[in-house]
Amino acid sequence: MLALPCKNKDKEVLISGMRDHTSGQVVIVGGGIAGLITARLLSENGIPFAIIERSARLGGHTKDWACMATDKCNRCHSCAVFDYEDLVASSPNGEILLRHELFSVTRSKSGLHSVGIRNLDSGAERELHSMALVLAVGFETFDPTEKGFWGYGTFEGVMTLSDLNSLMRLDELNKLRPDNEKPLNLAFFQCVGSRDKAIGANYCSQYCCAAAIRAALRILHKYPDSKIAIFYIDLQISGKVARTLVDQAQEMGVRFLQGVPGEIQPSEDGELKVIVERNGRNVVERFNRIVLSTGQRPSSSASAISSMTEAPLNEFGFFQTRSQLDLVRSPLDRIYIAGSCSGPANIPDVAMNAGKVVSAIIRDLELAI
Amino acid sequence: MLNSQKNNSISCTVPKQSALVVGNGLTASMVVAAIKGVGLDVTVSKFGSNSSMLFHCFDNESLMTFPDIFDEELPTVDEQQWEPTNIVPREDGFVVTFDSGKSHKFGSVFLAIEGTLKPVPKDLPADVSTITQDTTTPFGSSVCFLLDYEEITNPSIGMRSIRMALENQIAGGRSFVLLRQTPVKGLLGETLYETARLAGVRFLRYGTELPRIERLSTSVESSFRFKVSILDIIESGEEISFDCDRVFVGSNLIIERIPDGFRNLLSEETDQQGFLIQDSVHCLTGKSFHRGVYCVGPSSGCVDLFETNMAAASAAVDAAAWLKLANAPQPDRKMSITDQCIRCLTCIRLCPHSAITMNAEPSRSNLEFSTVRCLECGICVSECPRTALDLNSFLEDGFSSFIDRLKTEISENAIVVYGCYRSAGRAISEINLPENVLFFPVSCAGRLSESILSATLATPVKGILILGCHHGNCRSNNGTDWARLRLSNMAKRLGSLFGKVGAISYKTLAPNESSRMLKLIIDFSGLVREIY
Known part of the structure; x- marks a missing residue:
């Protein structure tokens, strides 16, 4: 002893x-x-x-x-x-x-x-x-199939931040590019399974905003022709890194869009479409990939x-x-x-x-x- | 100055167990409490502002139960008014020279100064004030909190605003919070936001168009009157106007003057905004490249009371560990030196870990290598003009015999991959190398001297790939930059002398990039094949 x-x-x-x-x-x-x-x-x-x-x-x-x-x-x-x-x-x-x-x-x-x-x-x-x-x-990563309307596991092209990380770790980002020719048109959905009282997760998961922005930067570094949008409720990144990361992303052309669309639908041409509110009007946006920034659960x-x-x-x-x-x-x-x-x-x-x-x-x- | 330094001999009273804390506010108090908690002696150098820049969103009563800080009397410590002007790392601690001319020895040094808040933006009326932790809400009146005006307000300051808005609302006043991003920091952030909303605090969100604040002329002198107009982009999409008595603006931190001693020591460890990087790659517990140096709180860009308290505790725990290590009987020496040394002091200047020192007396005595500070990067070895130095665990002989082997025992089309053990050395465990590739792990990409690279190229190998850690992720700060620099020097020469351009390449890597490592190697092999 x-x-x-x-x-x-x-x-x-x-x-x-x-x-x-x-x-x-x-x-x-x-x-x-x-x-x-x-x-x-x-x-x-x-x-x-x-x-x-x-x-x-x-x-x-x-x-x-x-x-x-x-x-x-x-x-x-x-x-x-x-x-x-x-x-x-x-x-x-x-x-x-x-x-x-x-x-x-x-x-x-x-x-x-x-x-x-x-x-x-x-x-x-x-x-x-x-x-x-x-x-x-x-922690456990939130399972988005708990809430079916994001089409995770159903629609090809919808993945979680963890799935995206696995692809990046294996250096297989090219798998995301349709036909490996068309530029990537990707959207991040923030607060998936976070700040959601209905599922008992009435809290912010703290890591996902910065993680999504870093992933966006990494994708743009590898494929500069990518188009990336981040749908968010409120950006939650502490002062010191916030400015550097957000500025960098905006310079690289990442669009930050307030409000997370509630539903993802497949479009006729095999892409994914979401309805976004802009200036009080509903507008359809199309993406070929959507990444769900899944939150932390106990x-x-x-x-x-x-x-x-x-x-x-x-x-x-x-x-x-x-x-x-x-x-x-x-x-x-x-x-x-x-x-x-x-x-x-x-x-x-x-x-x-x-x-x-x-x-x-x-x-x-x-x-x- | 020189004379006064000479006359004051260095005092050495239990130096290994003593810590110097530089600061004058709550951050310094918390650091002192944390250091006392792990059993070290503390000296405080009262430097800078004493007004706290730390924010929290609790009421002050419950804060008095904050564990490890207010639950006991703060320990009495040796306090000095001096400013540290020079800090020199030694084997077992630091020699700190103060502006008084005195020098003292400490086991570890902590920078725990406060900061200041950015002033109210110039285009706002003069009576608008910044939100501080001590702002007492003018209860019962109509108050507007303006966040994210020039840039995103620090979430800790934003959360404080929500707490104040809530308290004002409960006390019978009316509160408005104007923002772009609602701060919901921590597990209870969302609950605070929700409670404030339910209590009637009005949250209005603006987009690209900034809210307008006008000062109204008023006949009652004691009361401010402002007219606020905001284009609310969430609820109504319309412009909303209201009057209120006070307007507070959520600001951000700017760093106070860093004492010269720390500035010199940490010159390469600041981010774009001038804050000190407390999360240097080989640690996340508040220490810098120099072990035993810690930055806690506003100087590292943190204004959160709880985070600062945790950083203080982490730094103190690490300091205690460092002192244990420095006091323990030292293992075998990591460096060896031959009599070829001409005391040119190149190694002292280059060592990123301050592990090499030399006593000035007797004049130009032998170099001393700190076993506890040395992280065995070998940058000193690679730049020694007399090849008098060597790393005991990564011997120069290892390179020589490897290069000797390359002269005879290699396959056709062989390429050599020199990789930093920390990144490439770990990533390689998950991949199968092609047969023509010879991997040789090095202590740091910065260890690869031009002579090693030239000698390697002089063998029949068809190419060299150097894999270092990503820029900004080198454990020895600039090892990865050394590799890049040498490569560009060599490429210039090779281009003119041997026509082997492209036969030597440099890439950066992380330990969790095995697949990318394999691709880099395969791509490089392909490139080499094209050349020949």
């Missing part, structure tokens, strides 16, 4: 058989970018960790994203996950448990957790002693992990934090929420959030130097 340097160690009475309040590991549930950054900061501060990840690889959603560089890096941060993965994998004081899931969490009087994990392949079970539990289970494993850990969920199904002001602690002691499982976030936000999680653990558990 690893013992950590602890500034108030003399306060602790160590009775034989009873553990020091800082013994064990910080158990991180989820090996996406939030889990990785948390692990890296814990490890570099000498705090042992274990990452439990259901899938067979680290990196989560970020690994599925494509690089958005044009003639320069556009700071999409998707490559950061590779840097973090290497840093974490080479940590001397960490364990990475791929293809493992949580099956039980029991809390002792001292607040320490005993965490039962199971190997998804062999079924072998193990117990981890956790001085703190970090929930970093991420992780499918959130409710199971919530009932196992007793960490409550909020009205939207994300993990509840201790207050509107404390964005990293769960209402339960020694349970922390990292990354997008407490609410939609982009990569830089997740990084800051993970830093705050580690800082809270260091304070609460008195692990400071």
Whole structure:
């Protein structure tokens, strides 16, 4: 058992058989970018960790994203996950448990957790002693078939932002060009599955505006003859990057159109048509591709992990934090929420959030130097 | 100045565990609290404005329960009025010289200054004021908040406006919010917007035509009167006019003066607007290319209280980690140097990580290589005029033996791909290379000296493809630019000497671009085949 340097160690009475309040590991549930950054900061501060990840690889959603560089890096941060993965994998004081899931969490009087994990392949079970539990289970991308009128899965040419990213990652953007000759005429629909009270997603997904603009820039870099429109409700990009990205896109000829059309219909000539309101009149616009900027929904494993850990969920199904002001602690002691499982976030936000999680653990558990 | 520096010997009291915070407002207080939270000592250099530029959309009462800030007394710290004029990275920290002439040593340095808001646009009446966090709403009157007037208002400032509009409406006043983009930041942004709408706050959206604000002459001196006209593009599509008592405009941040010490150190780490880039590629936790230097809050373009608080915590956690690393027994040396060194100091000037230093006394003593700062890019090695330097993990010998092998053991039409290990080196794991392609991972594209490239071209290989990280994504800041520069130099010479133009090419890549990497290689092979 690893013992950590602890500034108030003399306060602790160590009775034989009873553990020091800082013994064990910080158990991180989820090996996406939030889990990785948390692990890296814990490890570099000498705090042992274990990452439990259901899938067979680290990196989560970020690994599925494509690089958005044009003639320069556009700071999409998707490559950061590779840097973090290497840093974490080479940590001397960490364990990475791929293809493992949580099956039980029991809390002792001292607040320490005993965490039962199971190997998804062999079924072998193990117990981890956790001085703190970090929930970093991420998000689920909204499934647009939930709302049929965008024709996702029905009309050829309608795809999600994730689908577009997969194509970009495989360098297969040419597949989007009809006959590979006609210029691409593409529209982004923002807020698909976000800011939508009817489906319980009455919030902004935070990442999609910037992601759509970066994707537009990347497409125009590769195929300058493309025509791109972005239908939006309100552009949500923070001050610093907003001006640079929006200006760049406008210079490249991207049209920003307020109001997201409610319906997509196939046209007679095999294209897609949407009805757009312009100056009080309905106008038909035609596109050959439409990208749905799908929002972030709570992780499918959130409710199971919530009932196992007793960490409550909020009205939207994300993990509840201790207050509107404390964005990293769960209402339960020694349970922390990292990354997008407490609410939609982009990569830089997740990084800051993970830093705050580690800082809270260091304070609460008195692990400071 | 020189004399005073010489006379003041550097004080070294527990330098490795001490941090310098430069700033005078709420940002600096939060950074201090965060650093104290991870157990480091803090010295504050009170520099710049003390008026907070941080915004939030909560009422002030609930804010007092903000964890880690207002839940305990702020720690007392050593405070100085000095301005840091020079910051020099050392193996285990930084030597900071202040305008007082004194020098002190610190383990890490934090820039936590506030900013200022852009003034009210000139075409608006003089009595219009900017929205600040401390603006107390004139309850009960009719108030107009004008957002996105010259450019999109920062969403944190926009959200604050919505909160103020709501409070004014609840208190019996009338609130109008004029905007192009409704800010709905955070999980509860939409709820705040909805609550404000339900409470009767009037949101009016304008398009290309800007709203007009006119000052009305008034007989009552205490009350402002404005006439506001806006072409509402959403609800009615018609021009709407109304009178109100006050008009506030949502502004944006401009950076305050950065102390000279930081400006020199971070000269290459600013964006187009002059804000410091806190998200340099190899980190996202508020540190810069120089480990141990952190920029938090308005100096990095952030005006959000919560984001700044998180950035402060992240930076403090990273600083603690950095100090642990710097204090730990160091692993094997990363650099070696031979007696060929003539102390030309080229390497000191070029190192993007400030990892090379030299003591001035005794005169021109040996160079020192910081194992903790060095990220092993090898740019110093590639530009050393005496080839006196080498990277221990990517030896020059490795290149030589690789090039020797090229002279004999290669297939016809062979091409060499030199790729940065960070991008190409990772992307390659997912692709199968064509048989004629030899991949050699390098520490950084900037490591490839002209002599390595010339030696490679002198072998029977038909071409060289260099793959670096995208411009602006190089872990060593300008390694990718070095590669580009050398290539254009060589292309000029090759064109005249060997006629091998096109046989050497440079492209940029990210680790998640495996498929593109393969295409680049295949395209290059094709190009080479055309030449021969």
